[in-house]
Amino acid sequence: MKVEKITCKDVMSHICESLGEDLESPKCIEIKSHLDECPDCSNYFKSVEKTIDFYKKYNVELPSEAHNKLIEFLGLSEDK
Amino acid sequence: MEEQQIIEAAKNGDKKAMSELVKSYEKTVYNFAFKICRDSLKAENIMQETFYSMIKSLRQFDGKSKLSTWLYRIVSNHCLMEARKKKYESVSIDDDDGLYDNSYAAGWDSVPANVVENNELKNILDEAIQKLSPDYRIVFLLRDVEGLSTEETGKITELSVPAVKSRLHRARAFLRKEINKAFQK
Numbered sequence: 001m002k003v004e005k006i007t008c009k010d011v012m013s014h015i016c017e018s019l020g021e022d023l024e025s026p027k028c029i030e031i032k033s034h035l036d037e038c039p040d041c042s043n044y045f046k047s048v049e050k051t052i053d054f055y056k057k058y059n060v061e062l063p064s065e066a067h068n069k070l071i072e073f074l075g076l077s078e079d080k
Numbered sequence: 081m082e083e084q085q086i087i088e089a090a091k092n093g094d095k096k097a098m099s100e101l102v103k104s105y106e107k108t109v110y111n112f113a114f115k116i117c118r119d120s121l122k123a124e125n126i127m128q129e130t131f132y133s134m135i136k137s138l139r140q141f142d143g144k145s146k147l148s149t150w151l152y153r154i155v156s157n158h159c160l161m162e163a164r165k166k167k168y169e170s171v172s173i174d175d176d177d178g179l180y181d182n183s184y185a186a187g188w189d190s191v192p193a194n195v196v197e198n199n200e201l202k203n204i205l206d207e208a209i210q211k212l213s214p215d216y217r218i219v220f221l222l223r224d225v226e227g228l229s230t231e232e233t234g235k236i237t238e239l240s241v242p243a244v245k246s247r248l249h250r251a252r253a254f255l256r257k258e259i260n261k262a263f264q265k
Contacts, residue, residue, distance in 0.1 A: 047184060051256045069124070
């Protein structure tokens with residue numbers, strides 16, 4: 001399939017590859033080769049990856065009080 | 081006991097099995113709810129509503145999808161209902177203009193990797209995602225943060241695969257742009 005020359009805007013609006021989309025699609029292959037040559041897009045791609053990584057690592061602990069309230073709310077306390 | 085057996089026992093009213101299911105998924109549900117609403121009290125309420133709905137309608141769970149997928153759907157629906165009631169003041173990202181900005185702030189390379197201990201970064205992340213409308217937020221969180229497939233995300237949000245992809249690209253671009261702006265300050 002013939003793919004038109006990829007522009008920086010195309011790359012930005014269609015980040016794929018290691019971000020979990022079809023690696024073999026003609027568009028992704030073209031994007032990958034564009035990323036190798038274009039420092040702006042390469043930085044853009046890196047910062048999108050970091051954005052996802054930040055949100056992945058931002059987790060919160062379930063407070064034990066919240067767990068107890070949940071079990072009580074659902075009527076699942078062991079003494080019942 | 082296998083999860084399927086626990087689910088069957090819970091369907092038959094076994095409280096110990098119900099409790100087992102709650103314990104297996106409460107951290108996931110609480111975290112996901114927190115990530116959508118960025119508020120611990122709201123996350124707690126949504127978690128309670130989610131498990132209440134799960135217990136009430138467990139008999140309808142046919143096991144064709146994973147229980148976690150089913151729970152993600154309940155959490156998403158509760159969060160969307162909350163958002164519609166409150167009418168979030170989110171930014172529209174239906175328009176491409178200005179969404180893709182390739183400026184690159186130095187902060188991307190200098191920010192310490194440990195997000196949890198970096199309160200300044202946490203504030204930036206909270207502020208950025210709260211500007212994103214809940215419809216987009218849920219797609220980004222399910223697909224990129226929770227690691228569900230595009231198809232699973234589509235089932236939960238009742239969107240087609242191309243619609244999930246389109247929202248995902250826009251959500252990523254929007255969040256990246258907001259964080260970049262904060263790093264430039």
